[in-house]
Amino acid sequence: MVVLVSACGGTGGGAASAPKNFSYLSVTENTTVRTALTTLSKGACTSANEALPLKVETVPQASLDQKLQLLAGQNALPVQFAAGNAPALTSKLYKAGQVADLEKQLKSLGVYDQLEPGAVSTIKALYGGKLAVLPYEYNIEGIFYNKKIFAANGLSEPQTWDELVAAAAKLQAKGVQAFSASGQQGWPITRLVSGYLYRSLGPDALKDVADGKAKLTDPQYVQAAQAVADLGKKGYFGKGVGSIDYDTAMNQFLSGKAAMFYMGSWALANIADAKQDKVGADNVGFMPFPAVTGGKGSIGQYPSNVGLGITLGAKTFDSKTGAWVSCIAKNYGSTALKDQGAISGFKVNSSVTDANAVTSQVRSTISDSKQNVLWFEALFSTKATTVSQTNAASLVNGTMSAQQFMQTVQDALNAQ
Template sequence: MPRTARRVAAFTVAGLTIAALTACSGGGSGQAATEFTVLGNVENEVVPATLQTLADGACATENEAMPLKVETVPQTNLNQQVQLLAGQGGLPVMYAVDTNELVQQLDDAGFVAHFDELFDELGVADSIEPAARSTVESLYDGEFLVLPTEYNIEGIWYNKDQFAENGVDVPESWDDVVAAAATFQDAGLTPFAASGEQGWPLTRLVGNLIERELGADALQAVADGDASLTDPEYVAAAQQVADLGAEGYFGEGVGSIDYDTSINEFLNGSSPMLYMGSWVLSNFADDTANRIGEDAIGYLPFPDVEGGEGDSSELVANVGLPFTINPSALNDDSKAWVACIAENYGQVALEDSSRISGFTVSGDASSNALTTEVRDRISETDTTIPWFEAYFSTQATTTSQQNAAQLVTGAITAEEFMTLVQGDLG
């Protein structure tokens, strides 16, 4: 997977802000932690639940020496809270960050553990799946800076029953996907479930089309300044997603559809296709929400584009919301906790939440057929590629996601959309 060069200029102002706050607070906590404190986001229930299960079981000894304490804030407030705590020298032992940009900024200020060194010291370096480590390093200039509490591949999830009922074969190309959408619309279905409120489920389509058309390094070229999102071939990818919206394939009111509603539209049979990451397996495993049944769900890697330089074997991958460790909070007890997490997190998350992580699974963890299929695909994947905003600044990411709905509703053109985002890339 390609690596992005660090955007020094983009981080300078924010980096100075944290550095100044740190100087005022004395440069860090300087106090030995007595609790294994964790800061996460309210929306992510899996990480706290998994850590609590570990505290009650595999990590009970570590929890007795240093009790687990988890706090959460809404994801929209997470970065602000992290920056505030960093400036006060009060970061917890383990904490989440909402953007890759802020992770690198915090690393520059000395608030992020380097897990290649820490895991070697603790003797748990083999607890990380190589593909997950490679994905992390590709996002952070070759540095292993965050824990892979998730390891997700992305693609199109489809309703096998609705495909069969409407005589639609599993698509082998992007043209096949578009043709399938037309068939489903004619049958009275909304072809794609997607959240315009979040925006990124739509921009993910733009990114995939760019990489299938132009090759795996296409977004890296933008990050390096060797290409621009306003180049005609990049705008063409955004135009294809705009065309889907113009045909009504995302349904009415897509801009007001939130994440949970889009998942429910797929699971109640309203929409036969959903672009999403494999974190959605947790939703699929919920018998109450999943009305179509797990046996009816298939997984399709984003397909090839005819004549394109990319390949459907190259999957978009990520490690979820970045969680890292505050090095100033490490002592013998907290290190023992980190080692226990590394050795046991993967199995507990898989068994309890159907959540695939980047940690190895040491035992025979039970999982359903769909989860097993995804795990097999991960093990067979040699090359992963970034999502659309993976290398973007925080502002460019916000601009992209907040304008995605306007792109598919025709409120702005594909060229206007790409110009807005490129303008915030600097």
């Protein structure tokens, strides 16, 4: 903490002095960003680094929120830092004048156009219309599928929910497990519920719940949970979904034991790993969550997230910081993709050879995406998130009805 106060020039009583370092507080668990920044400091951003040397400090993610609140209280936030685990903390710091107005700063620097529009849409949806963080990580979600299994069973990509259910039924009849999912994690199942909601009710479906305009117990919301519960009732998730963890679910798909797998684009790293992917990357396709007939949502609205966002302090954002940010905006996307295979929300400005065709497809989808949506628990309280994810398996194994599931989560939201 002493290092950070010194680096940021915090005075404890007003505006901070000019920073002496490009100090960056990272979470211990995330090595991608600090590795890429270190590479940039020795390459494309050498001049920015000479003027303001990169200085990294790490903290366990579980301790991040407490650390940020402590530093903010001392007027000693670093130049750049991993944002709070919950968007609410960053929004609070933004309102208190501790977080930079990144849209204003990037436009002033002439690099706002280096952000993918879909990433901007996602960030603003999370932070009350503000560009409060930078998209060092950017993931879209959809359904990965086994092309070989589809071809062998005469299936094409389902465009609607009804077609998806029909495909699952056909696979089941042939003795093929339709979906792989982790009931132990819970969220891969609840994201099917939100996917249905966004397609049936439109992109504001869960914002309306957060704003009190709708409840999860409203008939149309329960219908979404019922649609997912029906998949489980028909056995499309296989046996014992409640005891399956994330790695096992991933392995089921990559070993060819399941035809489809709802997951985010971070799974591309697993797909590119020949030791894990026994199906072969060339045999993996990616499709959007299908449309719901008569629904208000668009099949082109992909659920997305920016991982653990990273932001910059308002009081230390000077011309030297600006030089770093400008260089990052122009070069981070290429560096992270080339060196680590990581997709960010920054544009890729140099030629990078993708690991496989499905990676190229996802990157193209990200570039073409203009408006994205969030995930089921994105705007929930911590308590409601836990309740939702721990009960997800019960929804699909029949021990909890769709009405009971939605009521339980709504009760947790009411209690926040």
